[in-house]
Amino acid sequence: MSESFLNCDWGTTRLRLRAVLAGDAEVAAEHRTLDGVATLAQQYTPHEREARYRTVLSEAVDALAEAAAETVADAPILISGMASSSLGWQELPYARLPLGLDGEGFVWRELAPLETSAGRHRVVLISGARNDTDVMRGEETELLGLASLPEGSPAAGALVIKPGTHSKHLRVEAGRLSDFRTFMTGELFDVLSRHSILQHSVAQNAAGNNDLEALRIGVRLGREMPLAAGLFRVRTRQVLDDTDPAANRAFLSGLLIGNELAYLAREPAMVLVLCATEPAGAAYQTALEELGLAQRLVVIPPSDVELLSARGQAVLLRRVLSRR
Amino acid sequence: MSESFLNCDWGTTRLRLRAVLAGDAEVAAEHRTLDGVATLAQQYTPHEREARYRTVLSEAVDALAEAAAETVADAPILISGMASSSLGWQELPYARLPLGLDGEGFVWRELAPLETSAGRHRVVLISGARNDTDVMRGEETELLGLASLPEGSPAAGALVIKPGTHSKHLRVEAGRLSDFRTFMTGELFDVLSRHSILQHSVAQNAAGNNDLEALRIGVRLGREMPLAAGLFRVRTRQVLDDTDPAANRAFLSGLLIGNELAYLAREPAMVLVLCATEPAGAAYQTALEELGLAQRLVVIPPSDVELLSARGQAVLLRRVLSRR
Structure with a gap:
């Protein structure tokens, strides 16, 4: 049928x-x-x-x-x-x-x-x-959808990166989801830019293009410094260097993303699969490049990422209809 | 006079x-x-x-x-x-x-x-x-007060740790303040426990004694994990393990403090001088012990820490009166 x-x-x-x-x-x-x-x-x-x-x-x-x-x-x-x-x-x-x-x-x-x-x-x-x-609800189904894409199948082994309010890193080994970890990166950005002293140092909305150079500087600092120290740099860039709030917003984003991703450079050389919609996709791709991880990176187009839930459920539907 | x-x-x-x-x-x-x-x-x-x-x-x-x-x-x-x-x-x-x-x-x-x-x-x-x-206003004067204490003089070289909303690490070398760094540890604790999803997983007030064992677990995780990943553990301890909110408050505190201090274990073996009032003093001392740094730790009594501003200004008063 x-x-x-x-x-x-x-x-x-x-x-x-x-x-x-x-x-x-x-x-x-x-x-x-x-x-x-x-x-x-x-x-x-x-x-x-x-x-x-x-x-x-x-x-x-x-x-x-x-x-x-x-x-x-x-x-x-x-x-x-x-x-x-x-x-x-x-x-x-x-x-x-x-x-x-x-x-x-x-x-x-x-x-x-x-x-x-x-x-x-x-x-x-x-x-x-x-x-x-750790826990998740939704990303496990999207992973099935990713595996059903010809270019996205991580069956041979990969780390799938799915940015969001609570970013997920999904580890695929031997054709199975073997482990995962959640990072509160998106929520940290939201809470800090609205409720901390940093609210005075970052633009409240991303107006126009994201400043990728400021983001790269943030990524490098996020890799090097304990996060709580890097965060204060958002403020001192404004106080000491008179940094533009829009650039500082990109810097804060890079800082948090760099801190999330830095450990990957120390991991065994797994393929990295980035599953992101915009604008997170461009930011994460830039960060992964800045961390020297571009060579083992596969980027899933945002239009495909939008459909991972549907694709994953299509896989499960066959199981449901056959009653397992 | x-x-x-x-x-x-x-x-x-x-x-x-x-x-x-x-x-x-x-x-x-x-x-x-x-x-x-x-x-x-x-x-x-x-x-x-x-x-x-x-x-x-x-x-x-x-x-x-x-x-x-x-x-x-x-x-x-x-x-x-x-x-x-x-x-x-x-x-x-x-x-x-x-x-x-x-x-x-x-x-x-x-x-x-x-x-x-x-x-x-x-x-x-x-x-x-x-x-x-980086910038500070106030801690530089307190450092003069610390140096005037018989037991607290870091003249020979030390890293002075001053916890707070914005914790400071002050590096003293050859009788001078040579460098410092600010960590937004206290503010992160405040903002996350009130404005993030973690508000549902931590007690809003520290009722009774701090749970030092939960704090130690947090310190270890703060040393090992990117901070944004450790933070989500605050939530999953509640969701998966039904952790008591008071214990989780101590865990969150340990996580942030451990992340702030972990780099010290990789630094040259400087003397560490902890200048804290309570309750931060007990938490930081526990964290430094958990990180294996107790042997090179000098703890300034909280009653002396309260007077560092006055002692530091007394040093400066002599300079002011002599017009430098």
Whole structure:
């Protein structure tokens, strides 16, 4: 059968729903809302939770059906991300590493079907993954999508870098996700640029082009200095050198990214796969070059990165339909 | 003459004024207010600045005179800290390194005398210090006070560690302050525990005793991991291990302090001099022990640390009175 499914990426701050043709993961339509898990958690009481999630999802499906009725009709819905967290629709236990790049070992639960104007939809909630000390929800599914790309398959062994509020470094060995680590890089940037003394030294918005030279200087300092010392340099560049706030914003970004990535130069020479959307992609690529890691770097185009969730769920859909 | 003087430590958030007998820096009385430089900067227009500072200082002197009239009468006032910053009473240029532990090279300016109920006071504003990339205002004067202590003299060469919102590491070589570096450790703790996702994983107040074992675990992780990765561990200790928020607060503290101090284990074997008040003193001492640095550690008692500003200004007073 020519399958289609609905790819739901339900994050902390937003919901993304896409109508996908399963064969090549082509997206027929997309609908985004700000009904993230954190937002919903503030709106429902625990006993309203089930109904509230069903209503929000049903409305999103209806909206999507207006744009792609044929693809949406009766299509199963796969959900990954924070919807399986303790704040989400249902809390599912994390899958335990190692996980196969074919979906082996993944954890999901089929919920009661959802009735919408577009028909009756199976609903499959996919859980996240953990190791002894770290957790994620969503990136494990995107990794399956990455492995399904001809140019992106890290099956032979690689470290996959996925920048974000909480950046993930995913270690792939012998065709499996063997380990991962989370870095609070994006959140540090946000919190420090808004709530610390550094708020006076960095522009509050990236106006125009990012200053890549200032970013490179930050990367070098982030590699060399304890982070708390490098951060004060953001201030002294303003006080002593009268540095432009826009350049200092790029410097702060480089400092944090450089501190995140510096350890890679001391690691065994694994292939590095950068999976980023813009503007993080350009910043991380510049940082990896500055750290001397360009030669073992594979950059996934941002347009492909946008589709990793859909591609990953397409892999899991085959398992769901065959009941493992 | 049996000199006395008024030791004014004018910081960002508070003003401390002490009546001091210059000979042995004995404190006859102390008065504290919340008239910090940042507070005053919000209250005055630039052309009110001079008068506003004089009023605030005059009232503090009057209050002090009620407790120690004889010591305060006509005593000169020495001011160090943020009062010489761009937001302060008058902006003075930073002194340039190296600086002598006898006050050689320090920068100060004598302002117009202050008339109070206790007489006529000379007013001497002491500036901070800078190197090519870093600045401080206040700690340079405290270092003079440290050097005047029999047990604390770092003249032979030492790294002086002064924890705080912005921790300072002061390098003393051949009887001079040769270099220093600022770490935003205290501010990171404050901002992250109040404004980041970690706010849900750490107690908002240190209730009762600090959990030194949790702090030690944090120190070890802070030494090993990029800081942004260690920070996410604060969250996963709660999510995966159900760690008590009070223990996690100590863990976060240890993580940040360990990250600040870890480089010292790779430095040449300088003597380390810890100048801290409580509760930072116990935390830093524990961290230095955990990092294997206890053998070259000298700990200055907190009661002595409280007096370093007064002792340092006593050294500078002799220079001021002899007009260098």
